[in-house]
Amino acid sequence: xxxxxxxxxxxxxxxxxxxxxxxxxxxxxxxxxxxxxxxxxxxxxxxxxxxxxxxxxxxxxxxxxxxxxxxxxxxxxxxxxxxxxxxxxxxxxxxxxxxxxxxxxxxxxxxxxxxxxxxxxxxxxxxxxxxxxxxxxxxxxxxxxxxxxxxxxxxxxxxxxxxxxxxxxxxxxxxxxxxxxxxxxxxxxxxxxxxxxxxxxxxxxxxxxxxxxxxxxxxxxxxxxxxxxxxxxxxxxxxxxxxxxxxxxxxxxxxxx
Amino acid sequence: xxxxxxxxxxxxxxxxxxxxxxxxxxxxxxxxxxxxxxxxxxxxxxxxxxxxxxxxxxxxxxxxxxxxxxxxxxxxxxxxxxxxxxxxxxxxxxxxxxxxxxxxxxxxxxxxxxxxxxxxxxxxxxxxxxxxxxxxxxxxxxxxxxxxxxxxxxxxxxxxxxxxxxxxxxxxxxxxxxxxxxxxxxxxxxxxxxxxxxxxxxxxxxxxxxxxxxxxxxxxxxxxxxxxxxxxxxxxxxxxxxxxxxxxxxxxxxxxxxxxxxxxxxxxxxxxxxxxxxxxxxxxxxxxxxxxxxxxxxxxxxxxxxxxxxxxxxxxxxxxxxxxxxxxxxxxxxxx
Amino acid sequence: xxxxxxxxxxxxxxxxxxxxxxxxxxxxxxxxxxxxxxxxxxxxxxxxxxxxxxxxxxxxxxxxxxxxxxxxxxxxxxxxxxxxxxxxxxxxxxxxxxxxxxxxxxxxxxxxxxxxxxxxxxxxxxxxxxxxxxxxxxxxxxxxxxxxxxxxxxxxxxxxxxxxxxxxxxxxxxxxxxxxxxxxxxxxxxxxxxxxxxxxxxxxxxxxxxxxxxxxxxxxxxxxxxxxxxxxxxxxxxxxxxxxxxxxxxxxxxxxxxxxxxxxxxxxxxxxxxxxxxxxxxxxxxx
Numbered sequence: 001x002x003x004x005x006x007x008x009x010x011x012x013x014x015x016x017x018x019x020x021x022x023x024x025x026x027x028x029x030x031x032x033x034x035x036x037x038x039x040x041x042x043x044x045x046x047x048x049x050x051x052x053x054x055x056x057x058x059x060x061x062x063x064x065x066x067x068x069x070x071x072x073x074x075x076x077x078x079x080x081x082x083x084x085x086x087x088x089x090x091x092x093x094x095x096x097x098x099x100x101x102x103x104x105x106x107x108x109x110x111x112x113x114x115x116x117x118x119x120x121x122x123x124x125x126x127x128x129x130x131x132x133x134x135x136x137x138x139x140x141x142x143x144x145x146x147x148x149x150x151x152x153x154x155x156x157x158x159x160x161x162x163x164x165x166x167x168x169x170x171x172x173x174x175x176x177x178x179x180x181x182x183x184x185x186x187x188x189x190x191x192x193x194x195x196x197x198x199x200x201x202x203x204x205x206x207x208x209x210x211x212x213x214x215x216x217x218x219x220x221x222x223x224x225x226x227x228x229x230x231x232x233x234x235x236x237x238x239x240x241x242x243x244x245x246x247x248x249x250x251x252x253x254x255x256x257x
Numbered sequence: 258x259x260x261x262x263x264x265x266x267x268x269x270x271x272x273x274x275x276x277x278x279x280x281x282x283x284x285x286x287x288x289x290x291x292x293x294x295x296x297x298x299x300x301x302x303x304x305x306x307x308x309x310x311x312x313x314x315x316x317x318x319x320x321x322x323x324x325x326x327x328x329x330x331x332x333x334x335x336x337x338x339x340x341x342x343x344x345x346x347x348x349x350x351x352x353x354x355x356x357x358x359x360x361x362x363x364x365x366x367x368x369x370x371x372x373x374x375x376x377x378x379x380x381x382x383x384x385x386x387x388x389x390x391x392x393x394x395x396x397x398x399x400x401x402x403x404x405x406x407x408x409x410x411x412x413x414x415x416x417x418x419x420x421x422x423x424x425x426x427x428x429x430x431x432x433x434x435x436x437x438x439x440x441x442x443x444x445x446x447x448x449x450x451x452x453x454x455x456x457x458x459x460x461x462x463x464x465x466x467x468x469x470x471x472x473x474x475x476x477x478x479x480x481x482x483x484x485x486x487x488x489x490x491x492x493x494x495x496x497x498x499x500x501x502x503x504x505x506x507x508x509x510x511x512x513x514x515x516x517x518x519x520x521x522x523x524x525x526x527x528x529x530x531x532x533x534x535x536x537x538x539x540x541x542x543x544x545x546x547x548x549x550x551x552x553x554x555x556x557x558x559x560x561x562x563x564x565x566x567x568x569x570x571x572x573x574x575x576x577x578x579x580x581x582x583x584x585x586x587x588x589x590x591x592x593x
Numbered sequence: 594x595x596x597x598x599x600x601x602x603x604x605x606x607x608x609x610x611x612x613x614x615x616x617x618x619x620x621x622x623x624x625x626x627x628x629x630x631x632x633x634x635x636x637x638x639x640x641x642x643x644x645x646x647x648x649x650x651x652x653x654x655x656x657x658x659x660x661x662x663x664x665x666x667x668x669x670x671x672x673x674x675x676x677x678x679x680x681x682x683x684x685x686x687x688x689x690x691x692x693x694x695x696x697x698x699x700x701x702x703x704x705x706x707x708x709x710x711x712x713x714x715x716x717x718x719x720x721x722x723x724x725x726x727x728x729x730x731x732x733x734x735x736x737x738x739x740x741x742x743x744x745x746x747x748x749x750x751x752x753x754x755x756x757x758x759x760x761x762x763x764x765x766x767x768x769x770x771x772x773x774x775x776x777x778x779x780x781x782x783x784x785x786x787x788x789x790x791x792x793x794x795x796x797x798x799x800x801x802x803x804x805x806x807x808x809x810x811x812x813x814x815x816x817x818x819x820x821x822x823x824x825x826x827x828x829x830x831x832x833x834x835x836x837x838x839x840x841x842x843x844x845x846x847x848x849x850x851x852x853x854x855x856x857x858x859x860x861x862x863x864x865x866x867x868x869x870x871x872x873x874x875x876x877x878x879x880x
Contacts, residue, residue, distance in 0.1 A: 315687070321686055321687050321690060323690065369867050369870055369871065372871075372874040373826075373874050373875075375686065376624060376630050376686055376830060377826055377830070377874070377875065377876070379630065379686060379690065380630075380825065380826045381826055381866065383819060383822060384819065384822060384826065384863055384866055385863060385867075387819050387863065388859070388860050388863035388864075391859030391860060392859065392860055394859070395856070395858075395859045396856065509819070513690075513694045516687075516691065516694075517691065517694075520687070520691060550702050550706060552698040552699070552701055552702040552705075553698070553702035553703070553706075555695075555698050556695045556696065556697070556698030556699035556700075556701075556702065557695070557699060559691060559692075559694060559695030560677075560692060560695040560696070562691070563688050563691045563692045563695065
C-alpha cells in the first residue's frame with residue numbers, strides 16, 4: 001500500500017461571495033502522480049495555493065504526514081516537507097543556476113538567522129565543506145538535467161531551461177510531497193519529453209500532484225486524475241475511469257475522446 | 258513595484274585595484290594632510306561606516322529605510338549620557354554599550370517594521386525615526402532641541418595604561434580607519450555567509466524564499482538589528498569626534514543622506530558605500546563653499562544621479578574598464 | 594477638562610485632521626494609482642502657503658489668492674508630472690525616494706530665493722475674522738470653522754468625483770487594472786496627469802486655507818509630510834476613505850495628546866501607528 005503523504009479534506013476558499021474552491025478533497029501517495037485537470041478558472045491554481053500555504057482555507061483540513069498543517073505559513077509547510085513549483089517561473093533571475101539551487105539547498109539547514117556563526121562561514125566553499133548541502137545541490141542539478149548549465153545566469157536561459165531550474169529548486173528542498181503547477185507550460189516537444197522523463201524518475205520517492213493542460217502528458221504520467229470545474233471536483237479516478245466518465249466528457253474533454 | 262536589482266557583488270579587478278589604492282592613500286594621508294583635512298577625512302570615514310551599515314539593509318536585503326539615522330543618533334546620545342561633564346568616559350565600556358543600545362532600539366523598532374512591505378516599510382521606518390527624533394527634541398531632560406555637549410573624547414586607558422590618546426587628531430583618525438576597515442571586512446564576510454546569501458535571496462525574490470522554507474521575517478529583523486548596531490558605531494564615533502550631539506543626527510535629512518551615499522557609490526558590495534560616503538561628503542563641502550544656495554546644487558545633483566547613474570560610481574568604473582569577471586551578476590537593470 | 598475646553602479641542606482636532614486628509618488623500622491616490630511615492634508632496638502644501646502669502650498681498654483678497662494660487666499650483670504640478678514623474682511610474686521605490694528627495698532640496702532653495710527665509714503671516718479675511726461664542730467665557734475662531742468647512746466641501750467633492758462621475762470610474766478602473774482600462778479606450782497618460790494634478794491641487798489648497806492660522810515658514814512641508822505618511826499607513830494605501838478616518842484619528846490623538854499628556858505627545862501618534870500595524874500590517878482599509 002503506497003504511503004499516504006498528504007490528505008486534504010473539504011477544502012474551500014471564498015473570496016467575498018465567490019467560492020474559488022468548494023469542498024475539494026485530494027489524497028497524495030508516495031510513488032504516484034496525481035494530476036488535477038480542468039478548464040481555466042476551475043480553481044486548480046487556488047487549490048495548489050491552498051495546499052502550499054500561500055492562501056488560507058476558508059474551510060477544510062490539510063494533513064501532511066500525520067501533522068495538521070491547515071493555516072500554516074508557506075515557510076512552515078515547506079519545512080514540513082512540501083515543495084512546489086510555479087506556473088509563472090519564480091526563480092532568482094540574476095543568479096546562476098548553481099547559486100539558485102544552492103539557496104534552495106541551504107533552506108534545509110537549521111535556520112537560526114541570529115546565530116553569529118552563520119554570519120561568518122563562506123558559502124562559496126560550502127560545496128566542499130558542507131556535505132549535506134552539497135549532496136542536495138548536486139542531486140537536484142543532476143536530476144533536472146542542468147549539469148552543463150551550472151554557471152549560466154538564470155535570466156539568460158531559455159524558457160525550457162528555466163522551467164528545469166524551477167523543478168531543480170523545488171527538489172533541492174528535499175520535499176516528500178511535490179506540487180507542480182503546469183511544469184510543461186510553453187515547452188517544445190524535446191523539452192517536454194525531458195520533463196516527463198524527469199517526473200518519472202522522481203516519482204518513486206515522492207508524492208506528486210500535477211496541475212497540467214497538456215493532455216498527452218497527463219494521460220501518460222498520471223496514476224490518478226481529479227477533474228475540477230468551477231471550483232468543485234466532478235470526477236476522480238484512474239485515467240481510464242475519467243476518460244469514460246460522461247460528465248467529464250461533456251464538460252471538458254469534448255466528444256472525440 | 259520594485260524590481261530586483263542585479264548587484265556588483267564580486268568586485269572586478271579594476272575596482273579592487275582602485276580600492277587598494279584608496280586604502281593606501283588613507284593610511285598615508287595624515288602624514289601629508291593639514292589638521293583641517295585630517296578632520297574632514299575622519300568624518301568621511303565615519304560616514305563610510307554609517308553608509309556601509311545601511312548598505313547591508315538596503316543594498317543586500319533590499320529594504321529601503323528612511324529612518325536609519327535614528328540608530329546613528331541614539332549611540333551618539335548614549336556616549337553623551339555616559340560622559341560626565343568634567344571627565345572622559347572609558348572607551349572600552351561606552352563603545353560596546355552604545356553599539357548595543359542602538360542595536361536594541363533597532364531590534365524593537367524592527368519588530369514592528371519588518372511586518373510591513375514595500376512602500377509601507379519606507380513610510381514606517383521614517384515614522385519611527387521621527388518618533389525617536391521627537392523624543393529627544395521635546396524633552397529638556399534628554400537635551401531638547403539644543404542637544405548635548407561631550408566635553409571629552411573617550412579614554413582608552415586600561416588599568417592605568419594608555420595605549421593611545423583619542424584626543425589627538427591623528428590618533429582618532431587611525432582609530433576610525435581601523436574600525437572602518439574592520440567593519441568592511443566583517444560585512445564582506447557576511448555577504449557570502451549563509452545569512453548574506455539568504456538576505457540577497459530575500460531582496461531578489463522574497464516570495465520564493467518563503468516557499469523554500471526560509472523564515473524571511475526573522476532574517477530581515479536580523480539585518481535590521483545588525484545594521485542599526487553598526488550605524489550606532491558610526492554615531493558613537495561622530496559624537497566622540499565632534500563633541501556634540503543634537504536631534505538632527507536622528508533626523509530625516511540624515512537618513513536621506515545615508516541613502517544617497519549608498520546609491521551614489523553603488524549598492525550591495527560595501528565598497529560602494531564607502532566611496533559614496535566620501536564622494537557625497539566631499540560634494541557637500543564643495544557645494545557649500547560655492548554658494549549659500551548649495552541645496553539647489555545638491556538637489557540637482559541627486560536628480561542627475563537618479564536619471565543617469567542608477568548603479569552608482571563603482572558601476573561606472575566597472576563599465577568603463579569593460580572587463581567583468583564571470584561571476585558578476587546579470588548586467589543591467591530589470592525593469593518591470 | 595470642562596465641556597467648553599473639550600469642544601474647542603474637538604474642533605481643533607477635526608480641523609487638523611481634515612487638513613491632513615487633504616494632503617493624505619492626494620498622496621494615497623497618487624500612490625495607489627500610479628505607484629509613485631512622493632516625498633516632495635509636502636512641498637506642494639508649502640507652495641500653496643507661500644502663494645497665499647504673495648497673492649493675497651498683491652490681489653488684496655485671500656479668496657482671489659486661493660483661486661489664482663490653485664491654478665498656478667496645478668499648472669506647476671502638471672509640468673512636474675510631464676517632465677519628471679511620469680518617467681518614474683515603473684521605477685524602483687528607491688529611485689522615486691531619491692528623486693523626490695532631490696526635489697525637496699531644489700524646492701526649498703527655490704523658495705528661499707523667491708521668498709526669502711523669514712516667517713510670514715497671512716491676514717485672515719475680515720469677513721471671517723471673528724469668533725463664535727461657545728460659552729459665557731470661551732469662543733472659537735470662525736476662520737478655523739471655515740477651514741474645516743472648505744475641507745469637508747472638497748472631501749465631498751472628491752467622493753462624488755470618484756464614485757459618481759465617469760472620470761471617477763476611469764480612475765478606479767485604472768487603479769484596478771491598467772492595461773485593461775487602456776484597451777477599453779481610457780487614456781491612461783491623461784488620467785495619470787489628472788490624478789497628479791488633483792493631488793497637487795488638494796495639497797496646495799490645504800496650504801492656502803491653513804496659511805492664516807499656521808503661518809508661512811521654511812521647511813513647513815517636511816513636518817506635515819511625515820504626519821501625512823503616518824495617516825496613509827494607518828488608513829491603508831490607495832484608500833481615500835481610510836485616509837479620512839486615519840486623518841481624523843491622528844487629529845484627535847495628537848490634539849488631545851498635547852493637552853492631556855504633553856511630555857509624550859510627540860510620540861503618541863507613532864504609537865497609534867505601531868498599534869495599528871500590529872493588528873493590520875497594511876493599514877485599516879487596504880485596497
